[in-house]
Amino acid sequence: MSARPHSVSTLGGDEDSEFSLLDILDHVLNAGVVLHGSVVISVAGVDLVYLGVNAVLTSVETALRHINKPQPLNR
Amino acid sequence: MPLLLYCVAPENAPGTALAGVNGNAVTSTALAGLRWFFSDIEDSQSPRSEGQQFLAEARAFNAVLQDLFARTPVLPFRYPTSIENRDALGTLAAERGSAMFGFLERIADKAQLDVRLTLRQSPGEAPTPSGSDYLRARAGRRALLKNAAQVFRQAAPVADFKVTEGPENFRCSLLVSRSEVVLLLQRMRTLELPEGVAAAVSGPWPPTAFWEDESR
Numbered sequence: 001m002s003a004r005p006h007s008v009s010t011l012g013g014d015e016d017s018e019f020s021l022l023d024i025l026d027h028v029l030n031a032g033v034v035l036h037g038s039v040v041i042s043v044a045g046v047d048l049v050y051l052g053v054n055a056v057l058t059s060v061e062t063a064l065r066h067i068n069k070p071q072p073l074n075r
Numbered sequence: 076m077p078l079l080l081y082c083v084a085p086e087n088a089p090g091t092a093l094a095g096v097n098g099n100a101v102t103s104t105a106l107a108g109l110r111w112f113f114s115d116i117e118d119s120q121s122p123r124s125e126g127q128q129f130l131a132e133a134r135a136f137n138a139v140l141q142d143l144f145a146r147t148p149v150l151p152f153r154y155p156t157s158i159e160n161r162d163a164l165g166t167l168a169a170e171r172g173s174a175m176f177g178f179l180e181r182i183a184d185k186a187q188l189d190v191r192l193t194l195r196q197s198p199g200e201a202p203t204p205s206g207s208d209y210l211r212a213r214a215g216r217r218a219l220l221k222n223a224a225q226v227f228r229q230a231a232p233v234a235d236f237k238v239t240e241g242p243e244n245f246r247c248s249l250l251v252s253r254s255e256v257v258l259l260l261q262r263m264r265t266l267e268l269p270e271g272v273a274a275a276v277s278g279p280w281p282p283t284a285f286w287e288d289e290s291r
Contacts, residue, residue, distance in 0.1 A: 007195075007268050007272060007273050007274060008263055008264050008265075008266050008268065008273075008274045008275075008276060009264075009273075009274070009275050009276065010260045010263060010264055010275075010276040010277070011275065011276070011277040019137070019277055020275075020277070021130065021134075023189070023277045024133060024134060024137045025130075025133055027137065027151075027280055027283070028133050028136050028137050028140075028151070028153070028154040029133070029153065029154060030153070031151070031153065031280075031283035031284065032082075032150070032151040032152050032153040032154070032156075032281075032283050032286070033083075033150060033151070033152045033153065033156070033171075033175070033286065033288065034152075034153050034156070034288060035152075035156055035158070035167070
């Protein structure tokens, strides 16, 4: 199996390297303590309600695509 | 008044001067041997935001966590987690505080490094002609990712290691000593990976991948 150097990028850990937005969203939305009950979160104008601790609303990548779309005019 | 929860930390944890989500002050209280960090939020500021404001909130939330984590172990709440009032926080502390206390003791000197492994698409890669060829190719790709994951696992002494396998990528979480993070990141930049595999390493993060939610 051939090896290829320099295919590793690192983010964080030093002053000159910030976390990517994807990493930040992935950590704050997908990681950490979850409380039972209902939580309402709105993404791109759509209220999504989920119950429980294991429900997945959307992938972070999908959420980013929705957020960066041009917003519709207010009705 | 509703509270937006950020994280819990050891009771003697220092505070943060950073403004929290939507500019709300981040305060804390000691309960069940822990320090609970939160913001008081008006109903109009409850976490249900859209678009760019949502991204700004997430960034502000993460900034508070990182500021605290630089100086103390923390166990974050998933964003957005809000509870009704301080009485509810007391109930939460009574119910879950013991497990959180034990976790913070276990990871007191630890941090998490994340590795996202993906496969580079070769330009002009020929489509597989049959279903069995597709499955063979897919198995081959996953084998490359597994091998790459092992490269990272063996790169340094880790207290714990977890892999989450996605359809076309792997995510590895390494629990490492905080004092070795800078050295490990430097070392990881020089790792040799299987041909076609790319890795993005990020960290240090609070070790949330190793939090086992006993309430599940």
